[in-house]
Amino acid sequence: MELYRIDEKGLAEAMARLIAEYRVVAPVEKGPRHVFDDIQDWSEARPLAVGTVLPPKKFVFPQRETLLRFQLTGEAPQAEAVVDDTPVVLAGVHPCDITGLRCIDHTLAGRYFDEHYGARRMNAIILGFDCMPDGHCFCSSVGSLKVESGFDLFFTPLQVGGYAVRVGTQRGRKLLEDYFTAAAPAGVYEESLEEDFRKRKAAAIRLSIDAPVGDLPGIYQQAMRSKVWEKWAEVCFSCGSCNLVCPTCYCFDVQDRVSLDGAEGRRERVWDSCMLAEFAEVAGGHNFRPTPSARLIHRHNRKFNYQQDRYGEPHCTGCGRCARACLVHIDMVTIANELIAEQRGEAS
Numbered sequence: 112m113e114l115y116r117i118d119e120k121g122l123a124e125a126m127a128r129l130i131a132e133y134r135v136v137a138p139v140e141k142g143p144r145h146v147f148d149d150i151q152d153w154s155e156a157r158p159l160a161v162g163t164v165l166p167p168k169k170f171v172f173p174q175r176e177t178l179l180r181f182q183l184t185g186e187a188p189q190a191e192a193v194v195d196d197t198p199v200v201l202a203g204v205h206p207c208d209i210t211g212l213r214c215i216d217h218t219l220a221g222r223y224f225d226e227h228y229g230a231r232r233m234n235a236i237i238l239g240f241d242c243m244p245d246g247h248c249f250c251s252s253v254g255s256l257k258v259e260s261g262f263d264l265f266f267t268p269l270q271v272g273g274y275a276v277r278v279g280t281q282r283g284r285k286l287l288e289d290y291f292t293a294a295a296p297a298g299v300y301e302e303s304l305e306e307d308f309r310k311r312k313a314a315a316i317r318l319s320i321d322a323p324v325g326d327l328p329g330i331y332q333q334a335m336r337s338k339v340w341e342k343w344a345e346v347c348f349s350c351g352s353c354n355l356v357c358p359t360c361y362c363f364d365v366q367d368r369v370s371l372d373g374a375e376g377r378r379e380r381v382w383d384s385c386m387l388a389e390f391a392e393v394a395g396g397h398n399f400r401p402t403p404s405a406r407l408i409h410r411h412n413r414k415f416n417y418q419q420d421r422y423g424e425p426h427c428t429g430c431g432r433c434a435r436a437c438l439v440h441i442d443m444v445t446i447a448n449e450l451i452a453e454q455r456g457e458a459s
Contacts, residue, residue: 121293
């Protein structure tokens with residue numbers, strides 16, 4: 112994988128060129144928090160900010176999107192699919208969120224290809240940036256401390272200033288040639304600085320799951336009747352905040368909106384949450400997961416059991432957003448470690 116080096120000035124000049132030609136999105140300050148939003152100048156961006164409220168997935172899998180528009184007048188109804196393939200540059204995407212996009216790809220751009228998601232995903236230029244963790248991060252426990260793919264260019268801040276730049280795709284190489292003209296080939300020295308950053312990053316992580324990630328499917332399979340679920344269900348509000356900030360959740364509802372005169376309308380896809388009480392309710396009023404504990408079991412098994420068993424990696428990236436968003440401080444690591452301790456006979 113090719114390695115280059117660029118200083119802050121060269122990066123700013125390159126981003127100015129991109130902003131002039133593309134829609135560019137990056138983390139920006141919004142009061143005490145950071146969110147991914149459109150920028151008009153690179154000085155607005157905070158690419159190293161940890162814990163944006165929502166992950167950048169919202170730009171390839173929007174909270175609400177129109178799937179098709181339809182006309183109900185005339186001799187026969189007419190419908191037309193709406194597919195948005197407008198290019199967008201996602202800058203400041205951290206390893207956990209690059210991993211999150213890959214997890215969604217498994218379902219929406221794999222065996223069953225969703226053309227709406229796929230069009231946005233293929234036209235999203237990913238400029239990854241490495242980061243230092245905060246107190247909620249546990250990416251080293253789930254294999255997303257670093258990434259080797261899933262980006263066009265990846266920037267690692269160097270203690271001596273500037274960034275090491277990894278080229279991840281042919282599109283990334285073309286971006287480097289056309290926009291990042293100040294980047295110069297790097298070598299062993301920059302590789303050592305890059306590795307030093309990762310070591311410092313790993314050392315700064317304070318949370319960890321007390322078992323190898325490969326053991327987690329088996330642990331969760333054995334924990335379906337654990338008392339741990341009831342303990343945390345007692346305080347869970349079933350508000351769905353954890354789902355809605357997660358970089359790997361993709362559950363959705365489909366709604367039809369028709370004009371007041373009934374002449375036209377649109378079909379929309381909107382985010383949904385398996386933690387909401389009515390999510391698993393079907394016709395006739397039966398609910399497959401009527402209790403908070405049943406919903407907790409399902410959500411956590413989706414992250415560390417079902418999807419991991421199918422795709423070979425957990426569908427939790429260790430970003431910590433769910434813990435930051437939870438009103439009662441439920442977090443993935445605490446529950447995982449309580450289940451592990453219970454199975455080891457260490458529970459109090």
